[in-house]
Amino acid sequence: MLRKIPSVFTALIITVVLLLTGKVSVYAADYTSGVTVSGTTATIWFKSTVNTSWVDVHYTLNSGIQQNFRMTYNNTTARYEKNITNVVNGNIINYSFTYNNGTPAYNTSTFNYTVGDNSSTVATPSISPSGGSYTAAQNVTINCATSGATIRYTTDGSTPTASSQVYSGPISVTSSKTIKAIATASGMNDSQVASATYTINGSQSTNLIPLNSGMQMTVQFNNNTNGAWNNSQIYVNIIGRNQSGQFCTIAPNGIMTPCVSGQNAASYFYPLSSMSGFQIPSYVSSGRLYISMGAPLNIAFNKAADGTVGIAYPNIENPSDPSYKSYFDWAEFAVINGQIWINTTQVDMFGLPYTVELFTGSSTSYSSLAKVGITESRDSIFSEFKSQVPAQFTSLATQQAPYRILAPIHGGFRSGQTNGTYFDSYINSIWNQYTTSNFVVTIPQGTFTGRVFGTTMNLTRQGDYQVYHVNKPKGDEVWGGSGALATGNDIEKALEAQICAAFHRHVMDNAVNLNNPYAYYQTGAADYFSKFWHDHSLNSRAYGFCYDDVNDQSSTIHGVSPRGAVINIGW
Template identity: 30%
Template sequence: MFDRRSFLRGAGGAALAAPILGSAACGASTGGAKLTAGDKAASAGALPVSFTNESGYPDSAVRLYIVGTDTATGKQGRVKADGTFAPVRLSDNTDGGYTDYAIPLSEAGGLTLPFMSGRIYLALEDKLRFKVVEDGNGNPALQYPAGWVKSDPSFGVLHDTVEFTHDDSGMYCNTSMVDQFSVPLAIALSGEQEQSTGRLKPGGRDMVFDAMLNDPDYSPLVVGDRRRVIAPGHGIDSGRFAADYFDPYIEQVWSRYSGTDLKVTTNAGTFTGRVNGSGQLAFDGGVAPIAKPSTRDVFFCDGALVAPNDGITGPVAAILGAAFNRATLLNTADHPVAEASAFYNNDIHNKYAAVFHEATEDGRAYGFAFDDVSGFASYIQDHAPASFEVSLTPF
């Protein structure tokens, strides 16, 4: 299984890494084309993608961008309106120094998705500024928009994404609020079964912004007149959010587990840990010691809570990251916690993530990088996908 979190963390920094997961689009009610056997032979892996525009914005205001990495070659590229993958080139920077990879919604009928891993960006009213640059090896690489960075040329553009990986084993996709939230999106996948996720309740977008604006700690994360809300980790980096927000809770957790065993159960077994004399949370069973995290580490699920893809330390760190964000570590010493009613009950918790779970119809969202712990992420997969649908839902 691919590692979604490595991309989510990477996207939180610079916008140069090619996504491992990402897909979104939204727009018009243009139906995805049905492929014949001959079509599939000509375009290996082509998955019909359709788009529904329920936003209230006209179709003429919607642009789609499908960008990422070819799963066979590892090359970064973009999908053209005919469904083919084109590697990025420095010469693509033709629009004032930026690329023009937009697919107008009116031209998205019959669009297909090749085997690749990446994102579909949805932009309203204006273009997104993608730029092709050279990576450290001198190869063309795509610089992505960073909606949480005020100096980014796409900062003023209303946009959002869904993430995906589509390869010969299936289609894996999710909506994401890990970095920021602007546009309410939903996804649906047909194949072995019918699945959907991401749809907000009626008035859900206002619910999110109301919750942020009514909390003095979180209100600085709102940009413009409800144009977007930035994730708290990025808020710390930009001076919008307190870098010590989680510190009192972290201290309480470290104090508790200095004298009490913490048990974390993963697919590899149950690991028992306790804070040692060096101030590290030390587990048995070969789990690497975990240092006391900072507030930034908690929000980004990184730093002290980084989850290596090793099958041992990684899953333990992921469960701890989720427990910190959901504020369940003082309630029980046995993790993960699988009951949603136990989440977000401490005064200090990730309120940004919490409100998305409250605002979605199925209670699932990707509000932080380890939100998939215990199955609460807005994520779906299918090993025999027949069609993929993305909806720009009502504001």
């Protein structure tokens, strides 16, 4: 798990986050699962539709101690199974899975089943017309046979969550996309996910700019500011590392020019009126794409003691910074080996509403893979933020208004500041809780059981004699994913990422919900700054804090054979 580091504003910043989590952020539902009962034996089953070599099940019976098992593949039923014996009517089984699909491992949501209650699961939604190839746009309807059920859906191929769009009427499908839907009802198990993929073979809704020879992909922009800014007033800049590890500026023609100490990026910002977009070469790591309204940003290039050149990104905590009173925002990306990872981010701040839509395919034949970001206006976002977050968080939208909404770590939530003790009570209660009970978490490397001794949580896994340690974090370390939550070996760092995310989402006290988005942010102390961005972003995908990619909640899009990205700049 790679931490998305909140910006540390020093005179010289040598490194930026490299978005190579290796975990696909937009994926298809690739399994079915459930529970069957025969006599006094309940069988939890998992049936994969992809190349899956192992599945772990995590379950509790009647809220007892969580059990973790590697499931057995049943050749007759073509599925992975785990039997629970001596069950009786009324027993409640809560269960979730960890499974691999190629290199990474994925955690599912938590499901529940009541033995003897055959009507406890909401009917799977029906999507009409069926998925397939069409020559014209389609109006898609979704229905559920369970009376009173609420249907939530996505249009980017991601699995719907409790924060996804509520279905209220026909969905207009004008370009190729995948719709997924889930139905929920009070007192019942959620339905299985319904999915339908539509290929629209008419004229493309988006025409990408031509791809130059030797380039991997393009980036182009739409001015959706409704006249607030004209194209000559909107500036964009791209900085990233080349294969030699040098920070470079990227020109619209795709040429990467190493940054020179003593210069700054202002002369490498291009107004939209001067170009059709950017060509992107086959290798760019640690990429940032800045959008600035009214004027370029003054981003200095400085030399470090080792002779390398680093980037002094805007310091939003320094009123003397030349970019402090500028309207700007940025996206982050990496292009490596014919793949791209790209995301929007509010880890540090919100400055501008924008969306990123990724297209994959060949130079002349491509289709939309996914779209992330915010489509609401700035005025709406500022107003809604102040009315929807708890009182401690409202000042984040006023301290540097009208330029930006600050992330808590930059807006008064560090030690010694107004809200510097926000997480302290929750951290203390969690450390006390796990001195007498087990904390169970599953990561790709296995299932770990932890117990607190003093200020350290010791975690072990079956068959491994090594003990892994996570120290009790301070509030600052929770907000920043730093210190105690960013140290040790690779396994300890992966465990720390899970714990950090659980604190932000307020599920650390109930580990069965670590991978259940329905349970996130339901009570405090929680990161309501992050919750707001999930509530107001397309398909609830946002990077609201440093480890928001835990359980695949971030706005990261991963694409193979990227052809182009379209960035819609709002206001």
